[in-house]
Amino acid sequence: MILSSLTKTSLTLIVASFIVLLTQTPSVESHSYADCIDWRFSNKKNSWSDKNGACHGYARRFPVKAKAFAKLDSDWPNxxxxxxRSSKDSLSALACSDGKQGKEPGADETLGKPVTSAYSGKDKRGRKTGAMTQTKPGGQLCIRWPAKNHAVKNEKNQPVTIALSGRNPSKDPTQKQFLNNVIAKLDYKNCTDKGSNTDIWPCGGCFKLPSNLKTGYYSMQWRWKLNSNEFYTSCADINVRAKK
Structure with missing residues (x-):
């Protein structure tokens, strides 16, 4: 009986300790990606929330109605x-995911042939893909991404870089080529609508395209550094049209 009582007491203490550990465990680390390439605010709040704006252009083969905002890191494929990170030189890494290579391969974001095919159909799981970004030389674009727990005070604020290819590429640039044409650096922690769940804070940044761009298609890369030699990218295409 004494042993039984001690066993019950020990089990109770173990369970209680486990619960405490669970409640004190910080948010799980997650990884970000570009959610929208052409975000447009619907009012003067400049909020990145779906209640205060809408997306008019997406990354390649982005399933527009697959899951709620910030939940596609747990999608299949994520x-x-x-x-x-197998090479010390991060410039040798594949710039846009092919769905096969990389530390975490992610979804297929290779250049479409034709380029419009990545936006005018369905992804590999049969889900409708989002529209391509339409813009003009010198036009403003606003890109959105989920915070994924990394916009809090104790996280280092690593910038997002936005880079462009040359006009009408037949293949995606290498990572080095993209970095030779960075057109903007954005504040990763520029988030709004900050609730208690730091995973789903909507964040983003706006920038202007070069005014001397010629009409045509351009590959665009969103790239974010989380830790040393740990980079995440999202790729998209933009259709630059003549100014009216």
């Missing part, structure tokens, strides 16, 4: 693409 949306985020972590470039390979």
């Amino acid at each position: 949306r985020h693409y972590q470039q390979s």
